[in-house]
Amino acid sequence: KEIRISTPLLFSPGDYEAVIAAITPKGIKDGAVLLVGHGTYTPNTAQYAMLDYMLKAKGFSRWSVGTIEGYPSFDDALLQIESGSQKTIQLIPFMFVAGEHAKNDIAGDWKENLEKQGYRVDVLMEGLGQNPAIQDIIVQHARFCATHKYLDIVKKKKEYAQGKEKYE
Template structure:
């Protein structure tokens, strides 16, 4: 339902956007992805404070050893409270609604009472419209290769089905030479390879379906996956870019932030209670 988080601020109230990233130890990709998205969101919310938090404790620990400090969501929210902010929009740069989003929800729930409102926005892939927008954004990057293999992170939870949905929608949109595999979930490497073998393919472009081009891109995709495909007789190129470098992908994240700043998700328990009282639908 429509609900303007920042447009309804009263005297003494302060709004902020907290942009939450997984993070990376690779400075080159950070500047092109994380910093770029932060800048675009700041431009989209003039007069509103924009801050960042990272969720990967491993990445933050490694950076701390180099003298670089990054806040996790819990720390960032505590700092926002200390600085007097009352209304917070949390915008993740995560690809799917997976375990990182689950962890983020718990961080927010633990400190919800410290603010007048904390609103969590959605990841890159959420509604079917998001999948269509992402497909439109990435399919312009194909070169002359016979096939494109998108490589996502994957997850051990049922949410890994979101990658299979992406594969299905690519085919439904006519992109028959596009395939999806994941590093740590389903579809597995062998599933993607099985589909590629059914096509008359000799050259493959490996395209990271990850926000940053960090460890997984440089080691798993450009290393293990490329080598295994070459053993199968394919000529393989690798697009050494994270999704976050794509301006169209950045714009989708900004659009999600804009929408979530002016619309609030309805509580399912509240809806069920109203249905039980006779309300048929919401306008």
């Protein structure tokens, strides 16, 4: 009778905090860490910039975010890395599955481009889906969606206009 779609991994500020807590233990202790997402050319690419901003706000100043498509780009991420003094970079796919993009773009093109610029580069070939803490966030989202319904603002405004104050 009803189909509900769960919220994405990065939906609320709390989600960003939980994702940061889940992924930062995977990063190297010395050197820069560059999360590489697929990216998009839609406004949804803002999620990557927000993740980058929140990483830094939480004290992970050596962490940066780049995307294969969209913003922040490889060059944007490289500017952040160049502003530091690290000569070692760990590339981590910010993708549910570390598949073809991780193999060809991250472990291939991005790694080679960084090495040409004198960086020592390591790639963590692990998708977000392999991280138990990320799995828990996804399950929490699904459970919440199964028991809660988002308000339909159009319906709510119509009911307010009709004098109804409670939305069911």
